[in-house]
Amino acid sequence: MQQENPSRRRFLKQAGLGLSAALVSPYFFSCETKKVGTTPFHNLGIQLYSIRDLIAQDPVKTLETVAKIGYKHVETFGLDPVNGTFWGLPISDLKKVLEDNGLKSHSGHYDMSNYLKRGATSTESIEKYIEIAHKLGQENIVAPVTPMDNLNSLSVADYQYAADQLNKAGELSKTAGIKVGYHNHFWEFRNFANGTKGLDILIAFTEPTLVDFELDLFWIQKAGYNAQSYFEKYPGRFTMWHMKDMDNQYTTPVVGEKYDQADFSEIMKQIRYTEVGTGAVDFVNIANYADKSGLKYAFVEQDDIYLPNKFDSIKKSFDYIQKNIAK
Template sequence: MLLPSTTRRAFLSASAACVLGASTPCSFSLPVGIPLGLQLYSCRVALARDYAGTLQQVSAAGYREVEAAGFFGHTAGEVKTMMASAGLRCIGGHYPLVDLLKAPDETIAFAKEAGLSCLICASPSTPDPARPAAYPGGAWQYLLHQMTADDWKWNAEQFNRLGEKVKAAGLRFGYHNHTPEFRDLGGGQKGYDILLANTEPSLVTFELDCGWAAASGQDAAAILRRYSHRISLLHLKDLKPAPAGTEPSSRHSTILGQGVVDYAPILAAAKAANIRQAFIEQEEFDGPVFEALKEDLVNARKMMA
């Protein structure tokens, strides 16, 4: 829900290809009992320059749990060592579906060795990858505007298959939304609902990005209430105001509590849902990244007090 207002996929694909509070030492949890961490896409530029040093900065900003978005050419052993050295626990990682389908066994093995507990698919695909690749503007534009109900059903089938493999390895598999999932396919049908209806609950969990849901005109609190048995992870992202008619995927994020996303009903719904973990994510910054990430954490804790 939004308060009244006065190419991520390319990054994930490139970095996946490379692999195939304050400063106190405690872990922060929300008063509702949900551990609070950071999605490392927030500091992707710094990670590309200095992975180990950036993890230390994340820790100094007060975070103890993180979710990866690429490993920047480091081995699983190196990732595990650098995370431990920074006092961080990497809960999971984001991967494009095309990469998961290319090398599922290798990806799962990497995740296990690195100490992850969850693999999250963060962008869908199609049965024929050449189709989106040939679309004007590229594959992401196709995913934003041309996905069909059959495409989403095909994705659900792939998620179930991957979920079986991941579960057999002792890990969890899930899906993270952006904005394409909420595009009206006709008659009010949406890709998000198709995915929920066609995936096996024991094999596929969902990570709701509340910011992208709000950008798409969706009520994230209502989604949480409807799918409380399926959604176990959250992304907390605030958005800058934007003119009416702005393309949802073009919205810019800001420091939590300074934007237009109304988190009060979302967090109330999260309290009653089966949420295991929430991750702060800020994708754009007007000032120093880590000062903003510190403020994100402080504000998130206030919002949940």
């Protein structure tokens, strides 16, 4: 496995807050009456990367708390492919914890950075991902990120190769009833000479029957575009959303001449997240496009949480969506 650079570690690795204090909260000990509904917003999920430090410390209690807040399903991350575990839990144990708490897992993020990279000397085991996803009852194995060793050099050919690889993985997973997915960030919206963007290439060169897309509502806006335009342009292709909000003081787009060759660490200084409903993303309007996008599953995600209690943060996001969108 190749060495991660400091910028990637900063972006992908966990930061720490203690779990014990976070668990001492009212919603852990009580269960409110929740709305009954059938939309993806009523049946809301969470990408567990949002609380990565807590789940690494105590996955069982963390998942119990997620369920108590009201989340109905979780999107996994952080598979240890050598040992076949998530956060130290064997797959069978994780499945039982989810079942015990009334949680499902429809989707998981699986590292495909080498698999999607032209000329990579090592590859991830897509077959192993499919096997694990099948055991968890997941419908999608999602590539969470492009190869990150040199984002500023990604070319049209790189995106075309990645699309071809996604199709191949989709063919492999089809017999298990699983589709491959791709999750965007900001660099997929950088322009090539003809105005085409990386995300457009991925969508155009992948088969809809094999590959889904998971639109990150924060990152598309941070790139200077709006989700609604992509739902109109590519109806039915975005079956999953990451509902992530943007701090109102950090709304400047990070795509364009000033940023496209900038160091990743410098770009990240322009990034700050906040709880859903407290920032610059108009989720209420975007939610009107759920049918157009083909939405099946919506997940709260916040890459970095700044509140002292991270469970308070994900509850705040959950409550906003239930009150304002899951009507």
